[in-house]
Amino acid sequence: MSSRAALSGPVEYYPLTTAQRRHLSSLSTPRDSGTASYTHYFSWRISGELDVPRFIGAVRKTVDAYDALRIGLSPSDPGRQWVRAVPDGRSLITCERVNCASEAIFDGYVKRILAREISTAWALDARYPFTFHLLQYSPRLHAFVAAFSHLSLDYRGRELVKADIWRRFVCPPDSDAADHSQSLGGLRFVDAAERSGENTSARHRADAYWAAKKKALPAKEGARNTDEKPGRLDDTACWLRVTGAALDALRTRARQRRATEFHLLMAAVGAAIFDFVPQDSIVVAVPVDTRALAETEVPGMYAVVLPVLLRRSDPDSLLAQARDELLGLVKHRNLSAEALTDLHDGSVDTGGGIAFTYVVEPDGEPIAAGAAGVVADESYYSPQVARVSSGIGLIAISRNDILELQVVLNPDLFSESDARTFMHTLERRLGSNG
Numbered sequence: 001m002s003s004r005a006a007l008s009g010p011v012e013y014y015p016l017t018t019a020q021r022r023h024l025s026s027l028s029t030p031r032d033s034g035t036a037s038y039t040h041y042f043s044w045r046i047s048g049e050l051d052v053p054r055f056i057g058a059v060r061k062t063v064d065a066y067d068a069l070r071i072g073l074s075p076s077d078p079g080r081q082w083v084r085a086v087p088d089g090r091s092l093i094t095c096e097r098v099n100c101a102s103e104a105i106f107d108g109y110v111k112r113i114l115a116r117e118i119s120t121a122w123a124l125d126a127r128y129p130f131t132f133h134l135l136q137y138s139p140r141l142h143a144f145v146a147a148f149s150h151l152s153l154d155y156r157g158r159e160l161v162k163a164d165i166w167r168r169f170v171c172p173p174d175s176d177a178a179d180h181s182q183s184l185g186g187l188r189f190v191d192a193a194e195r196s197g198e199n200t201s202a203r204h205r206a207d208a209y210w211a212a213k214k215k216a217l218p219a220k221e222g223a224r225n226t227d228e229k230p231g232r233l234d235d236t237a238c239w240l241r242v243t244g245a246a247l248d249a250l251r252t253r254a255r256q257r258r259a260t261e262f263h264l265l266m267a268a269v270g271a272a273i274f275d276f277v278p279q280d281s282i283v284v285a286v287p288v289d290t291r292a293l294a295e296t297e298v299p300g301m302y303a304v305v306l307p308v309l310l311r312r313s314d315p316d317s318l319l320a321q322a323r324d325e326l327l328g329l330v331k332h333r334n335l336s337a338e339a340l341t342d343l344h345d346g347s348v349d350t351g352g353g354i355a356f357t358y359v360v361e362p363d364g365e366p367i368a369a370g371a372a373g374v375v376a377d378e379s380y381y382s383p384q385v386a387r388v389s390s391g392i393g394l395i396a397i398s399r400n401d402i403l404e405l406q407v408v409l410n411p412d413l414f415s416e417s418d419a420r421t422f423m424h425t426l427e428r429r430l431g432s433n434g
Contacts, residue, residue: 003211012306013080014190019301021337022344024078026393038150039118040158041380045112052095052134055144058168059093059132062085062161068189068300069161073124083190084128103137110135110143110381117147124149131248143381154303155359156289161299164374195292196334207339208333210306213328217348217408218281232363238423240309242403246431250403258325261403262358264431265329266322267394269356270310272426273392276418284308285351286326286358288333304340306333308349315429353391361399 016024063084065068074080086092100106117131129152133145144167148158197203227342242250266284273282290302308325310318335343344350364369393408407426411420 003262011082013074013077015193015303016079016081016337017189017193017290018196018335018337018340019154020081020151020193021079022304022340023301025341026344038122039147040150040153040155041118041147042144042158042162042378043114043146044144044378045107045110045380046144046374046376047140049140050142050374052136052142055134055169056093056095058165061168062164063087063092063130065164066156066161066189066299068298069128069130069148069188071124071125071129072150073151075125078125081124081190087128091128093134095134095136097136100137102325103141104141104350106135106137106141107381110145114145114147116380117145120147122149122151124151129153144376145381152299153299154289154290154301155287156303157299157301159361160297170374187295187298189298192295192298192300192302194392195295196290199334202334203336206335209328209332210335210339210343213307213309214256214343214348217283217307217350220346220349220352238407238409238419240405240407240423240427240430242405242430243401247401247403250430255318259319260326261398262396263319263323263326265358265405266308266310266326266356267315267319267322268426268430270318270322271315271393271429272422273354275429276311276422280312282310283349283351284310285355287355288329288330290333304333304335305344305351305355308356339383354394355392356394356396358396358398365417 016043034369067083070084070086071081072084074082097108098106100109101142111131117133120131122129129149131145132148134141135145137143146162153161206267249263250264254261257264259408269284284307285305286308287303287305290304291298295302305331306323308329310325313321391410391413395406397404397406405426406421407423409422414422
């Protein structure tokens, strides 16, 4: 069920951010392809007596608070965006009472809804960049499914929106805690492109850095298929979890080597890949957040993907490479849209075969803590969609007491035996060499 909004009356247009322009240029048409590559999503299994009107009110207030959830592309010029009014009714959220014989059947229905939303193309010249579904099995069991166009939200933006919906629902309506958007000081996402252009000297330095870096990247060997494919379930996904004394040792080793946890992870991943492939250099694609300090809490699309180049070497040298590359990447992340497009023009390898996302999640009360006997479980529903890259996809989530690393391997390139060998090598490299 798409959320549609028609143009009516005068419209004020805004430029796209660098991240939006790069994302748009990667599409074959201005309408996001129907693949999981272009959708962020989450789902909750809500147990307890849910106050449905209050929950819908929380969703509406969140959409009203953040302009990134109401952007639309100009029908005549997809390089510009505008901000819609807050929708009502089914254009805001689809509420459905699902009549089925068992919870298992209900759960299957929820998963199909989620998979459908992930694989539906986003036509932002004609619809809102989100879909919300509230599905009821019984008064004490609901499911909430949310999907967002990647053109409106990056990973952090999704997490901010997710937390805000729940905060507005569980907190008293008039409390400061219920309105997280108050802390933004009136910052709007649609003004981000103009704000980012104010520091022209830093932008010029970043452009020059990446122009020089492009010359060092290996030539691209051929076209790669990096689309994530809805419905494909035969991918090979593996998990590596580091906790307790092993995590303390890893972080102590990072401090001793004047490195970060991510530097150690990148070096370990590089070493494991070099143990597995004959190439003497690899390029890893790393998403990086381009938000300024004042924009840390602003939902929107700020993430750009930049390459890290690693050359085969001994463990200490590999760690030094990872540290230098990642420091340079972060320092020069605010490049212009033109420089970013030139970097990804297809002539050099910018990491199409290996992607590594690193996320730090702060401590705090989990959403599942709930209120008044209502609990939302985010881990319950697994969508029927696989994220298959052309080679290796890695996501590291770092918390105070655990480091989780998910590795997704293309089954066309990695057998189950290969996957076990790779994970064993990665664990050994992470434990001994960092």
